[in-house]
Amino acid sequence: MTENTQQQTAPTTELPTTYAPAEVEGPLYERWVERGYFEADAKSEKPPYTIVIPPPNVTGSLHLGHAFEHTLIDALTRRKRMQGFETLWQPGMDHAGIATQNVVERELAKEGKSRHDLGREAFVERVWQWKAESGGQISGQMKRLGDGVAWSRERFTMDEGLSQAVQTIFKKLYDDELIYRAERIINWCPRCLTAISDIEVEYQDDEGELVSIRYGEGDDSLVVATTRAETMLGDTAVAVHPDDERYKHLVGKQIKLPLTDRTIPVVADTHVDPEFGTGAVKVTPAHDPNDFEIGQRHNLPNLAVMDERAVITVHGPFQGLDRLEARSAIVAALRAEGRIVAEKRPYVHSVGHCSRCKTTIEPRLSMQWWVKVGPLAKAAGDAVRDGKVKIHPQEMEKRYFDWVDNLHDWCISRQLWWGHRIPVWYGPNGEVVCVGPDEQPPTGEGWHQDTDVLDTWFSSGLWPFSTLGWPERTESLEKFYPNSVLVTGYDILFFWVARMMMFGLYAMDGTPPFHTIALHGMVRDQNGKKMSKSFGNVVNPLDWMDQYGSDAVRFTLANGANPGVDVPIGEDWVKASRNFANKIWNATRFALMNGATIEGELPPVEQLSATDRWILSRLNKTVAQVDAYYEDYQFAKLSDALYHFAWDEVFDWYVELSKTTFFAGGEQAKVSGRVLGEVLDVMLRLLHPIVPFVTEALWTTLTGRESLVVAEWPKDSGFRDDAAEAEIENLQQVVTEVRRFRADQGLQPGQKVPARLELDGTPLAAHEAAIRQLLRLQPEGEGFSATASLPVAGATVALDLSGTIDVAAERKRLAKDLAAAEKEKAQAEAKLGNEAFLAKAPDNVVDKIKGRLAKADEDIARIQTQLANLPQA
Numbered sequence: 001m002t003e004n005t006q007q008q009t010a011p012t013t014e015l016p017t018t019y020a021p022a023e024v025e026g027p028l029y030e031r032w033v034e035r036g037y038f039e040a041d042a043k044s045e046k047p048p049y050t051i052v053i054p055p056p057n058v059t060g061s062l063h064l065g066h067a068f069e070h071t072l073i074d075a076l077t078r079r080k081r082m083q084g085f086e087t088l089w090q091p092g093m094d095h096a097g098i099a100t101q102n103v104v105e106r107e108l109a110k111e112g113k114s115r116h117d118l119g120r121e122a123f124v125e126r127v128w129q130w131k132a133e134s135g136g137q138i139s140g141q142m143k144r145l146g147d148g149v150a151w152s153r154e155r156f157t158m159d160e161g162l163s164q165a166v167q168t169i170f171k172k173l174y175d176d177e178l179i180y181r182a183e184r185i186i187n188w189c190p191r192c193l194t195a196i197s198d199i200e201v202e203y204q205d206d207e208g209e210l211v212s213i214r215y216g217e218g219d220d221s222l223v224v225a226t227t228r229a230e231t232m233l234g235d236t237a238v239a240v241h242p243d244d245e246r247y248k249h250l251v252g253k254q255i256k257l258p259l260t261d262r263t264i265p266v267v268a269d270t271h272v273d274p275e276f277g278t279g280a281v282k283v284t285p286a287h288d289p290n291d292f293e294i295g296q297r298h299n300l301p302n303l304a305v306m307d308e309r310a311v312i313t314v315h316g317p318f319q320g321l322d323r324l325e326a327r328s329a330i331v332a333a334l335r336a337e338g339r340i341v342a343e344k345r346p347y348v349h350s351v352g353h354c355s356r357c358k359t360t361i362e363p364r365l366s367m368q369w370w371v372k373v374g375p376l377a378k379a380a381g382d383a384v385r386d387g388k389v390k391i392h393p394q395e396m397e398k399r400y401f402d403w404v405d406n407l408h409d410w411c412i413s414r415q416l417w418w419g420h421r422i423p424v425w426y427g428p429n430g431e432v433v434c435v436g437p438d439e440q441p442p443t444g445e446g447w448h449q450d451t452d453v454l455d456t457w458f459s460s461g462l463w464p465f466s467t468l469g470w471p472e473r474t475e476s477l478e479k480f481y482p483n484s485v486l487v488t489g490y491d492i493l494f495f496w497v498a499r500m501m502m503f504g505l506y507a508m509d510g511t512p513p514f515h516t517i518a519l520h521g522m523v524r525d526q527n528g529k530k531m532s533k534s535f536g537n538v539v540n541p542l543d544w545m546d547q548y549g550s551d552a553v554r555f556t557l558a559n560g561a562n563p564g565v566d567v568p569i570g571e572d573w574v575k576a577s578r579n580f581a582n583k584i585w586n587a588t589r590f591a592l593m594n595g596a597t598i599e600g601e602l603p604p605v606e607q608l609s610a611t612d613r614w615i616l617s618r619l620n621k622t623v624a625q626v627d628a629y630y631e632d633y634q635f636a637k638l639s640d641a642l643y644h645f646a647w648d649e650v651f652d653w654y655v656e657l658s659k660t661t662f663f664a665g666g667e668q669a670k671v672s673g674r675v676l677g678e679v680l681d682v683m684l685r686l687l688h689p690i691v692p693f694v695t696e697a698l699w700t701t702l703t704g705r706e707s708l709v710v711a712e713w714p715k716d717s718g719f720r721d722d723a724a725e726a727e728i729e730n731l732q733q734v735v736t737e738v739r740r741f742r743a744d745q746g747l748q749p750g751q752k753v754p755a756r757l758e759l760d761g762t763p764l765a766a767h768e769a770a771i772r773q774l775l776r777l778q779p780e781g782e783g784f785s786a787t788a789s790l791p792v793a794g795a796t797v798a799l800d801l802s803g804t805i806d807v808a809a810e811r812k813r814l815a816k817d818l819a820a821a822e823k824e825k826a827q828a829e830a831k832l833g834n835e836a837f838l839a840k841a842p843d844n845v846v847d848k849i850k851g852r853l854a855k856a857d858e859d860i861a862r863i864q865t866q867l868a869n870l871p872q873a
Contacts, residue, residue, distance in 0.1 A: 011456045013364075015592060015701055021584035025693045029143055037081075038148040038711040040088035042475035049085035051077055052478040053149060053466050053486050054699065057096035059103050060142035064523045064531065065489070067541040068557045069692070070147050070568060070634055072520060075558060077148055078689035079630060081485075082713035088480050091150055092155035092468050093136055097419040097456045098192055098200070104130050104418075120417050127418050141542060145550055146692050148709070153468045157459040158420070163435045165466035166420045166459050169507055171436035174424075178372045179412075181432075183302075185289040186411050188364035190310035190323075191355040194415040195368060197455055199495040200355045202570055207346035211331055212278070212337050212725075215264075216255030222247060222266075223341050224282040227349060229334070230326040232257070233314045234305035235264055237283040244279050245380070255322035259330065260316075267298045275797045286365040302365050306575050308415075310362050323362070369452065370420060373502065377407040380501035383512045391709035392518045392633055393563040396490060404492040405500075412455045419453030428449070437471075461499035464513035483514040490519040490564055517570055518563050518633045522555070526570025533663070544574050551691035552578040558690050559643070561635035580643060581694045584687070587651040588680055588698045593672030594662040598681050598703055603671045609661070610766065612675040613724035615654040618645065619679055624716040626686055642687055653732065660769045677702065682714045693800055727763045728795035731771065734764065737792045738775050738799075744866050745801060748809060752776045753804055754784055758796040788869045792852025807870055814870075818863045825856035 046399065051073050056066060073089060081087040098121050099437045104127050105115055115123040142149065154357025155162060173179040186195040212225045215238055224238060234255055240247040245267065254263040271294055285295030286302040295302060305314045310323040317333070318326045331516055334340050352361040383389045384397060391397045413422060423435045435441045441449065462470070464486075468477040482504070488497060497517060497640040504513030525537040526531055544553050555577040560567040588596075605613065622645045627639035654676070686701040688708045699708045747753065755777035759765040771777070777797075786798035801807075829836055838846060 002198045003377045015589040015698070016587070019549075019582055019694060019697075021551065021581070021693065022546070023770070024697050025146070025550055027143070028693055028696055029146060032707070032709055033143075036706065037090070039150050039152055040086055040476075040480070040714060042479040044086040044479075045152045046084060046086035048480050048484070049077070049080040050090065050483040051088045051468060051485055051487060052090040052483055053092060054492075055092050055094040055460055055463060056136040057099055057140050058132070058156070059094045059096050060138050061147065062138050062541060064144075064539055064541050064557075064569065065527075066138070067145055067553060067744055068561070069489065069521050070145055072518075072561060072633075074146060074148050074554075074692075075635065076630070076690035078692065079708065079713060082245050082685070082688070082711055083815050084712070088150055088153070088476075090155070090480075091139075091147075091151060092151035092467055093138070093157070094456060094460055095156065095158040095419065097414055097416050098194065098196065100131075100135075101294070101416050101418040102356055104617065115417060117441065121863070123417050136316035143465060144542065144545055148553065148692075152450055153467070153525065157456070157463075159317060161469065162459060163203075163420060165462050165470055166436040166454065167423050168471045169434075169503065170423055170454070170461060171434055172507070174434040176378065179369060180372060181367065181369050183365060183367045184370065184409075185286075185292040185363050186366050186368055187352065188308070188362045188366065189306065189357065189359055190362055191357040191359040191391075192354060193308055193365060193753040195411055196354060196356075197411070198459070198497065199492065200357075200359055202355045202459075203352050205348050206351040206360075206737070207348055208351070209327075209331075209621065210344040210347040210349075210771055211334075211817070212342040213258065213282075213334055214341050215258060215282070215463045215749055216250075220253060220255055222255070222280045224279045224280050225342075226276050226282060227347065228287075228327065229330045230312065230323050231284045231287045231305065232282060232320075233260065233301040233312065233318065234284045234286050234329065235282045236268050236285060236295065236303055237265050237298065238280055239267050239269045239283050240280050241272040242271075244274040244468045247280060257339060259333055264721070265298075265300075267294070267300075269294050269297065273339040288363050299701050300654060304365055306362065306364070308364075319370070320533040320784055320873065321362065327352065328524045334625070349829045356548060360481055366703060368411045369424075369450075369454075371410040371412055373407045373410050374380065378497070378725065379505045379510070380404050380498055381592050383501060383505060384445065389512045389514065390516045392516055394517050399490070400493055400498070401689065404700065407498070410455075410499075412458050413450075413452040415451075415456055417687050419456065420459055422450040422454060423451050423633065438667055450770075453837050457499055460496060462507070464500055464504055464849070465508055474710045481508065481513070482511055485516040485518050486514045487518045489522060491522060493517075493519060507840075517648055521564055521566035523567050523569055526568050528566070528568050539569075539571075544571070547579040548574050549581060549693070551581050551694050555580060555643075558635045560638075561640040562637075563633050581691060582648065583647055583651060583700065584684075584691075584694055587655055588684075588702065591655065591676050591680060595669060596676040596680055596702070597673055600674060602678055603674060607671055608675065609672065610724045610727045610763065611654065611770075613656045613663075613721040614728040615649065615679055616675065616719055617721040617725055619650055619682055620719050621716050621718045622688065623682065627716070639690060642683075642690070646683055646687065650683060653728070654679065656727075657767070657798065660773055684708065684709060685714050690842070723728045728761075728811060730795075730829060731764055731767050733793040734771060734795055734797065735774050737790060738777075741790055741799075741869075742775070744862065745869070746813075747801075747804060747807065750776060751804060752778050754778045754800040755853060756780045756784065756786065756798040758798070762794045763791070784803055787845045801870075811867065813862065814867050816828060818860065818867070821856050821859040821863060823855060825860065828853035828856060 005076045012334065015617050039695050054069065054071065077087050077089045079639065105132070108114060118126060147600065169178065189196050208227050210225055210227055211225050211229050213232070214221055214223050216222060222238060226232065238255065240251065250266040251268045253266055255266060257264050266785050270292060272279065272799060281292045283294050283300065285292045285300050285303040305312060306323060307313050310322065312318045312321050312326045318329055321329060331340070352719045354361060384391060384400060391400055425435060425441050425447055427433070427442065433442055464483050465477060468474060468480055470477055486497065500513050529537060531538050541553055556569060556574045557567065560569060622641060625641050626638045629641065658672045658676065662669050680702055681699070685708060688695040696708045753776065757768055757771065759768055784800050785802060787801045788799045790797045831849050831854065
């Protein structure tokens with residue numbers, strides 16, 4: 001539907017006296033969905049514009065990060081839809097393997113059961129049941145926010161079509177020898193009992209211990225330091241740098257490993273930093289990624305000493321102990337043997353934790369499935385280097401290249417039951433068969449499928465094309481791939497974006513998944529602090545939506561969205577955005593009541609007043625400015641530009657300046673009513689992508705048309721009138737200066753003052769009535785005696801304050817204020833002149849005193865001017 005085909009009713013001037021978001025937002029959104037405004041037609045001849053939603057977890061609920069990202073995507077897609085593009089915002093959810101399995105396992109635990117009591121098939125069925133009953137609550141919350149997604153196209157990473165896509169690409173990668181199975185070090189969670197990805201590891205500073213242990217005897221001994229003493233049971237070497245003279249005599253020798261009956265070699269490896277610690281490091285290839293690499297270079301054995309629950313398995317006194325229990329016991333045993341050289345407690349160091357259950361991660365040697373990322377990562381890097389894909393802001397490119405150019409092979413297997421099961425079957429005689437989606441798995445005695453599932457990031461890496469029907473060459477895939485832009489946080493640039501780039505280029509014959517990657521920052525609290533439950537600063541955006549309306553939340557988030565930069569947000573800012581929505585409502589209501597209309601053509605320029613020409617000139621400049629900011633993903637700047645245009649220029653100046661015209665009536669009032677209608681029409685269109693609800697309610701009332709969602713986006717007509725802009729700027733200077741003077745004299749805003757306006761010979765003469773109204777200035781009258789004269793912008797405003805204030809009382813008040821300011825100045829000067837004080841005082845204290853002195857000087861000058869302007873008593 002286009003604006004030209006919209007249903008239209010007669011415009012009305014009827015609006016409720018106050019804006020009530022709760023009464024407006026829900027019904028409007030339901031109407032938009034019912035009318036299919038957000039759906040996308042693959043058969044359309046319009047140019048496509050596509051964005052896929054970063055799929056939220058099926059377990060999740062809307063948090064401020066979602067609200068922020070969705071606001072930006074919704075703004076982009078709403079604008080493109082208005083510009084005539086066939087716009088698809090593709091919705092969907094991620095199955096969230098670990099998180100979802102944990103949720104359902106907790107439910108089972110309440111029943112006194114585990115997943116093993118149910119068995120795999122029944123457990124997976126239980127998860128699907130949970131999803132149907134409780135999963136996906138975020139979809140309803142997205143509607144609250146106003147997300148214009150194509151709901152009929154909603155996808156789920158475990159649905160039938162996407163499961164087929166996962167199996168297809170796994171088979172293709174396997175056949176191309178880009179997927180393999182090998183024993184490597186992985187991040188292991190002893191609580192979730194699965195390998196986890198790098199993004200699922202949260203690092204934090206923990207208080208631990210650093211223990212220095214002597215290995216070997218006499219001259220054939222050296223000291224190593226460790227924070228994980230329990231892993232020494234799995235040491236198979238000690239490594240030193242080949243150029244370290246201290247240990248050259250030991251390289252190649254065997255030394256005794258304490259608490260065991262084993263000896264281990266001393267090896268020379270350039271990985272060791274001779275300047276760090278003692279320059280000697282213990283090597284545990286089965287429990288440390290760096291040690292594993294050293295072990296590979298020196299053909300060291302891999303000795304695993306812990307099981308999947310991080311319990312010691314080595315025969316001896318420590319067998320059966322949890323790793324932390326074993327750590328204390330081993331240090332005690334070493335101490336008893338005189339092997340401890342030094343102990344440091346607490347020793348604060350960075351430790352990885354499972355993001356789901358907060359358990360400390362255990363690096364573990366494990367047989368897993370891997371993607372050989374070398375050729376895929378090179379293609380992903382080259383696509384950006386060659387300009388096929390642009391990263392915005394551009395300075396983020398370096399971080400992207402640092403990642404893809406140094407990417408290690410990706411562990412894609414997870415020891416879970418919920419997820420895409422690896423499509424590989426093993427036979428009784430060691431056969432390994434990878435099965436594609438159109439193939440039948442082998443049957444017969446001894447055949448079984450791999451028990452692992454794929455990393456969630458594997459399926460979400462296919463998101464830009466699997467959601468469009470791949471591997472089938474569907475109409476949607478032909479129309480909407482590649483995506484126009486990906487909007488996502490810089491924090492998952494590596495983990496999700498890089499994987500989509502690799503898979504998209506691989507599966508789609510070298511065509512990248514999107515043209516542009518627009519990266520935004522993280523939402524933080526108003527002090528710039530990370531939001532965390534432990535900090536007590538987490539905000540539920542639904543609470544703010546309930547209290548202030550969705551538009552207020554959206555505008556606050558957009559107004560802080562500078563590309564790639566974190567976004568602070570506080571409730572006071574949401575309140576200010578609520579006030580902005582109210583201002584739009586009230587000003588539009590006033591305009592409608594006073595003749596604002598879009599009926600008929602705009603009057604010719606010669607019939608327009610300077611005020612009319614000024615606002616139309618500013619309107620078109622704002623359209624051009626907002627368009628430029630959108631193309632550069634400068635949401636904060638475009639929101640700020642719209643805020644100041646609407647509040648300052650339209651409401652505070654144009655509407656106020658036009659009141660005299662409206663009140664006078666006649667032809668000029670009709671002209672200004674048509675201009676005001678034009679300005680409101682365009683302004684509401686410009687604001688709509690950011691604040692869709694209040695603008696929709698107002699625009700449909702103003703125009704009588706069906707919906708802003710399918711209205712046309714404004715275009716810069718090219719109209720400019722620099723002379724009118726200069727004229728109104730002068731008028732604004734006059735009003736602003738006189739208002740400042742009135743405030744300085746203690747006059748109330750509504751208090752009327754006799755005044756003589758000397759405007760002859762200036763363009764401001766035509767604005768005398770408006771100036772008098774805005775400044776509450778009465779005609780001179782008999783007995784007028786100017787007590788103050790204000791020359792500004794080529795005009796002079798003479799005021800008679802003799803009858804408006806108690807001059808004696810005002811002089812007394814100002815004299816008291818002046819004395820206080822002079823005392824403050826003297827105290828500050830005394831401190832700054834005290835050398836002994838300056839020698840001891842911190843810089844921030846000195847800076848504060850300098851600030852107080854500057855403020856005192858400003859106050860003295862201001863008060864002296866006020867005293868000079870007072871009439872003589």
